[in-house]
Amino acid sequence: MKKLTIAIIGALTACVAAVPARAQLVLEANGARADGEWGGELGAGYSFGAGGFRLTPAAGLFLYQGNNDRYYQDSNGGNERCRDSRNGQYAKDSKCDNTAVKPYGRVEATYSIPLSATIGAGVRVGEDVRPYGTVAFPLAPTLSLKGNAGPHYFSLGLRVGL
Known part of the structure; x- marks a missing residue:
């Protein structure tokens, strides 16, 4: 955990000290296991x-699939x-869907190896705070x-930079 903290602080320092910083909007869609449930992340x-x-x-x-026993x-x-x-009584079919939604936040610090991979570490805040490692491989320019x-959390999906 100490090495992870040092790596994140080092990446934060490099990002803050860099002027001008290149910024970009990123969108992600992942299949994930988080908070003890299988589901999907949209971020x-x-x-x-x-x-x-x-x-x-x-x-x-x-x-994720919620646990609403009221409707069946x-x-x-x-x-x-x-x-x-x-x-x-009969109810709307949408009541039997049982889809549940939880918000989450996260921060990642990464380093990109040109034309190869991006590696780093992050922290996800959902029901619990979960540190994790991350790796990404380019499929196209964006x-x-x-x-x-990480412990009790993993995901796999696509990331788009705009």
């Missing part, structure tokens, strides 16, 4: 830095309908395949 951030070092604060939404799918004569377990992994 946006603002990346800035220079000399290969970048700092990226970001925020997003973690979408009932097979009534072969037709699936959504029912409310409290009163037995598109990367990106993975994050």
Whole structure:
């Protein structure tokens, strides 16, 4: 953990000291395991830095299958309908969807090896604070395949820089 902290502070110092800093909007879509659930992350951030070092604060939404036992799918004569377990009445089909959403925030400090990969570390704040390592491989000039992994958190997806 001490090495991770030193690396993040070093990258932050390099980013802040670099003038002028090149900034870019980044969008991410990831499949993820976070907060004890499987789901997807949709996020946006603002990346800035220079000399290969970048700092990226970001925020997003973690979408996953929720646990709402109130509504359920009932097979009534072969037709699936959504029912409310409290009163037995039919409900809108959207009530049986059970999609849950949690906001998250994160900060990443990375270094780009030209035409090869981007490596770094970050901290994700959701239900808990989770440190993680990150690596990204370029697929096109503004598109990367990106993975994050840390204790009780990992994700894999696409990152677009605009």
